[in-house]
Amino acid sequence: MKKVLIFGYGNPGRQDDALGVLLADEMQKWARENNMESIDFDTNYQLNIEDALTISEYDMVIFADASIEQIDHIKLTRVESNQKTEFTMHAMSPDFVLHLCQSLYNKYPETYLLHIKGIEFELEEGLTTNGETNLNLAFDFLVNAFGRSNFPKDILDRHCIEQKGAINAKP
């Protein structure tokens, strides 16, 4: 059985920065209720070097993070290996983690990043109204994909290409 990891990251104490973590939590509840044993879940404040080892043990990885990019709601993109150095190395990007995974463990899981539009990032708990809407869209999107396949690579790839990542409809 092919293994899937859904990895949400962000700070739950900073409003919409929690979006990735909350999506992973919600998906975990759904997976338990539906006996989706091939999906594992992880969360953290940010990605770091040890996550290269973590993702090396999976066939598919879906990272989920809050985004302030110019997107309407949510967007799915394929993560490609990239060693571009960011200005911070206390935290890493998904493409950097994937590159490290490939370099150290010679593994290259099918990797995606779910960008979830966030609005506010202040020192408060709880999502904004729009953040909540975007979380629900992200949840519906993944539930729909995994409802159709335990390993929805084709569905996700097709979506990345046909919709150019933007998600305004179900896959």
Add this chain to the structure above:
Amino acid sequence: MGQKLTIEPVTRVEGHGKVTIHLDDDNNVVQTRLHIVEFRGFERFIQGRPYWEAPVLVQRLCGICPVSHHLAAAKALDVIVGTGSEGLTPTGEKMRRLMHYGQMFQSHALHFFHLVSPDLLFGINARPEKRNVIEVAKEFKELAVQGVMMRKFGQEIIRATAGKKIHGTGAIPGGINKNLSIEERDFFVKGKDPLNIDKMIEWSQDALNLFKGYHKENRELVDTFAAFPSHHLSIVRKDGALDFYHGVLRAVDAKGDKILHDVDYQNYLDYIGEEVKNWSYMKFPFLKNLGTKNGWYRVGPLARLNTCDFIPSPLAQKEFEEFKAYTNGKPNNMSMHMHWARLIETLHAAEVMRDLLNDTDLQGRDLVTKGKKISEGVGVIEAPRGTLFHHYRIDKNDLISMCNLIVSTTNNNEPMNRAVRHVADAMISGQKSIKEGMLNAVEVAIRAYDPCLSCATHALGKMPLEISLYDKNENLLDLKTN
């Protein structure tokens, strides 16, 4: 033409910092400043919240070292609930220590293997695209794998003791909310090679040998790079031992004379002040008895090994003796030796974790103690980057009415500024052109302090790299972004 060169933000340093180097018409350095946008809103945010929420709430401050804030807050609240830091049950204190030493281990490992080793292995003048962990992975794969595993080991220790990786709840006022199960203990003690504590000790020694080998071949660089005399401050155990979790405040000057004599940190405001400067958001702490001009000090690994008398674990103690002998027993004021000190601490953390994991007190069930509540408490801890202060007052309704934090990087504010100036003077002054390697040298000096300035949000698309060049009249000459 006079110039102001700006490096913004500093690569491989967390947060939003930039360096400005002011040059005169002959390209001589006339002023350097490290500008840091410190996040200060938290102290107001926490006012009005029930005190028992603080150990979890403070983890919102920083996604890089949340355990430090978690434990410092818990220690302050130990005082408020009448337990005091020395009144915890053996299980309570040892679980917290395991959490803290696990954090220290993984943080130091991350810093050395993945932030510093590229500079050591490829040289500070290497191309920027060469100085990163991916290139280390290509050419020194075994080393990179060790770094990943050491970091993972420490993270798993944190998960086992704090309960979870995000917003851990392990430490509570007066104790801890869980012990360590036999299964959890065996995971770390008998774990499948290499993820076990014996291997962590072995790799810590290997890392130390790597640094010492580099030092042997690059003695002049390591010994002179950003070296300058300073005072040093940390907590030490009451008998003078290195202790990351608890102790008394001690400071020594550049010659080794004590200038703060093992005082109770509950009274830290009697000894430490914070100066505000109009060009920086971050305050400048100083020892009050020496004043703002002369009272600045360093904190962190180098300071800790300069203030303590010995290290209470055999392998690290042996390394400590070699470290001290290098400066004839006097304080070590060489910034690059921060890496040496950090690796000795890494080894010590591993030894302490081994001893704690084999201590049956961790399976105890007496987790919390309470005493007579008071309205104010201070918690101090040695975070990976240095001394961290948390100070709270509560009102009659048990709500927090005052919070003051002095974080490790703030304590190192003046030393980091001085390090930048020393490097700039040595490597940039008088030069007709400014090469990438020279700019990186400035960053290397800052990175030695491993500053962490994260406000803990990191949403996608937020982190540009920007370099600006100005003339002496503040006219923008050039701007580059990544």
